[in-house]
Amino acid sequence: xxxxxxxxxxxxxxxxxxxxxxxxxxxxxxxxxxxxxxxxxxxxxxxxxxxxxxxxxxxxxxxxxxxxxxxxxxxxxxxxxxxxxxxxxxxxxxxxxxxxxxxxxxxxxxxxxxxxxxxxxxxxxxxxxxxxxxxxxxxxxxxxxxxxxxxxxxxxxxxxxxxxxxxxxxxxxxxxxxxxxxxxxxxx
Numbered sequence: 001x002x003x004x005x006x007x008x009x010x011x012x013x014x015x016x017x018x019x020x021x022x023x024x025x026x027x028x029x030x031x032x033x034x035x036x037x038x039x040x041x042x043x044x045x046x047x048x049x050x051x052x053x054x055x056x057x058x059x060x061x062x063x064x065x066x067x068x069x070x071x072x073x074x075x076x077x078x079x080x081x082x083x084x085x086x087x088x089x090x091x092x093x094x095x096x097x098x099x100x101x102x103x104x105x106x107x108x109x110x111x112x113x114x115x116x117x118x119x120x121x122x123x124x125x126x127x128x129x130x131x132x133x134x135x136x137x138x139x140x141x142x143x144x145x146x147x148x149x150x151x152x153x154x155x156x157x158x159x160x161x162x163x164x165x166x167x168x169x170x171x172x173x174x175x176x177x178x179x180x181x182x183x184x185x186x187x188x
Contacts, residue, residue, distance in 0.1 A: 007072065007124050007125070007128070009120050009121065009123075009124050010120065011076060011077065011078060011117065011120060012074055012075060012076060012077060012087075012117060012120060012121055012124075013074075013075045013077045013084070014072035014073070014074055014075075014121060014124065014125075015036060015072055015073045015075060016070075016071070016072055017057065017061075017071035017072060017073055017089070017091065018061075019058070019061050019062060020035065021035055021036065021073065022054065022057055022058045022061060023058065025045075025054060026051070026054055026055070026058065029044075033086075036073060036075060036084075036086060037084055038075045038083075038084035038085055038086045039082075039083070039084065039085045039086065040086045041085065041086065041087075041109060041111070043109050043110065043111065044086060044109065045089075045107075046088050046089065046107035046108055046109045046110070047107055047110065048107050049089065049107050057069075057071060060093075066093050066094050067094060067132070067133075068092050068093055068094040068095075068102045068103075068129075068132055068135065069091070069092065069093050069094070070091045070092050070125075070128065070129070071089065071090070071091030071092075072089065072090060072091055072121075072125075073086055073088075073089050074086070074087055074088040074089055074090065074108070074117065074121050075087065076112065076117065086109075087108055087109050087112040087117055088106065088107055088108035088109060088112065088117060088118065088121070089106065089107060090104065090105060090106030090107065090118070090121055090122065090125060091104070091105065091106075091125070092104050092105070092125070092129050092138070093105075095139055098137075098139075099134065100134055100135060100136040100137060101135070101136070101137050101138070101139050102129045102132060102135045102137075102138050102139070103138075103139050103140065103141070104122065104125065104126075104129065104138050104139070104140045105140070106118055106121065106122060106149075106152070113148055114148055118148075118149075118152045119151075119152045119155045119156065122152055122153075122156050123155075123156055126138060126156060126179065130181050130182075135181070136180065136181045137178055137179060137180045137181060138158075138178070138179045139161075139176060139177065139178050139179075140153050140158060140176075140177045141164055141174040141175065141176050141177070142174060142175055142177070143173075143174055143175070144173075144174075144175055150175070150177075153177045153179075154177075156179065157179050158177035158178060158179045159177065159178055159179070160175060160176070160177055161176045161177060161178045162175070162176055163175060163176070164176050
């Protein structure tokens with residue numbers, strides 16, 4: 001499933017990562033910026049998003065290989081701060097470990113970190129993820145040294161579930177954070 005709609009927050013315009021956008025990000029920054037109607041900073045892409053990741057996003061999108069794959073480009077939309085600027089990205093994928101779990105990931109350019117953008121975007125992505133058929137919880141993994149990422153998760157209600165030892169996250173030793181669907185959380 002591909003995100004087919006924009007999400008507006010107080011400060012952000014979350015633009016769906018269509019095949020056209022993904023390919024233009026890889027091949028032609030000028031076209032990418034024009035399609036987003038935003039400035040693409042020279043520091044793009046953000047941490048942990050590299051050519052291999054982008055290639056995987058293109059593959060998943062073209063093959064429609066993951067029903068929980070959703071991705072958005074995060075554009076700060078603030079005329080008083082210089083207009084529309086691409087600052088980050090984020091979305092979800094299916095969990096290999098549990099069919100009722102969507103995994104969320106996000107990354108923000110360093111110069112826009114610690115300003116609440118990721119917290120704001122994730123807060124608006126959570127309801128979308130819980131609207132996916134069969135999704136009862138959202139999982140995130142992050143490195144223990146990424147304190148800002150952990151704060152984003154905690155501010156959005158995620159609970160630390162332990163260190164990853166069984167391949168569910170990016171790699172061994174990442175911390176696993178879970179957020180149960182509100183009606184599921186009430187049952188526990």
